Amino acid sequence: MKHLFxxxxxxxxxxxFAQNNALFEKGNTLYNQGRYNEAIDAYKTILDSxxxxxxxxxxxxxxxxxxxxxxxxxxxxxxxxxxxxxxxDIKNNLAFAKNMTIDAIDAIPEGGVSxxxxxxxxxxxxxxxxxTSIVLxxxxxxxxxxxxxxxxxxxxxxxxxxxxxxxxxxxxVLSLAFHKFNLDKSNKPAIVFSQxxxxxxxxxxxxxxxxxxxxxxxxxxxxTVKSWKKIKLPDGxxxxxxxxxxxxx
Numbered sequence: 129m130k131h132l133f134x135x136x137x138x139x140x141x142x143x144x145f146a147q148n149n150a151l152f153e154k155g156n157t158l159y160n161q162g163r164y165n166e167a168i169d170a171y172k173t174i175l176d177s178x179x180x181x182x183x184x185x186x187x188x189x190x191x192x193x194x195x196x197x198x199x200x201x202x203x204x205x206x207x208x209x210x211x212x213x214x215x216x217d218i219k220n221n222l223a224f225a226k227n228m229t230i231d232a233i234d235a236i237p238e239g240g241v242s243x244x245x246x247x248x249x250x251x252x253x254x255x256x257x258x259x260t261s262i263v264l265x266x267x268x269x270x271x272x273x274x275x276x277x278x279x280x281x282x283x284x285x286x287x288x289x290x291x292x293x294x295x296x297x298x299x300x301v302l303s304l305a306f307h308k309f310n311l312d313k314s315n316k317p318a319i320v321f322s323q324x325x326x327x328x329x330x331x332x333x334x335x336x337x338x339x340x341x342x343x344x345x346x347x348x349x350x351x352t353v354k355s356w357k358k359i360k361l362p363d364g365x366x367x368x369x370x371x372x373x374x375x376x377x
Contacts, residue, residue: 155167155174155187155191156187159187159191171187171191185211188204205218209222210253229344234363235363245307246311249307250308254308265298267294271291316348318375319375320346320347321343327367327368328367332356338365346362347361347374349374353368356370356371357369
């Protein structure tokens, strides 16, 4: 009975993959024909089946960009960038989409060391750093075995030095992996979807207006109180925005 279950699960996943692949190709065809709304529907059908990829989010961003819909295009480019942080095409198209936003917000400059550590940490996803650490563990084990069983003094020396290098790199990669995990845990970005949103000083309609944001602006979510979200801008400003005005990444 268990074997039958595994076979049925494998068959279902194969059929699901084939259907999603067909939908993805259909979406691409519709996009190339300039039928962007229909392409979006095809891509979103794939998302509804709980399947996602950088390519899918990237194509959704492109389709919304063609329709001049600022917030959705930025949102899906950002989603694509989360899965493929080093993709040049995604970064370029995201930059084009951000040029359509109204709000000009200057980020607080970071120090040289902290900026370098952050950029290095964000070079890969947490999964990427974890996989790299596994590779380094295997390298260390193989090199240490070579060192242990080698008869030649030169070979022993080289294997030992290489194993120590692997171990040192492993320590660095593990540190970056944990740092990336903590960054992702504290990072709660969202995109403003409302065409214009009045950000309040406190989480109620009676409080004074702190500032105004427009669609496509990226914010950090700090807290939630009922139907309000406390947000922070790259320049350090904070305020409360109605939760329906933003969409979390």
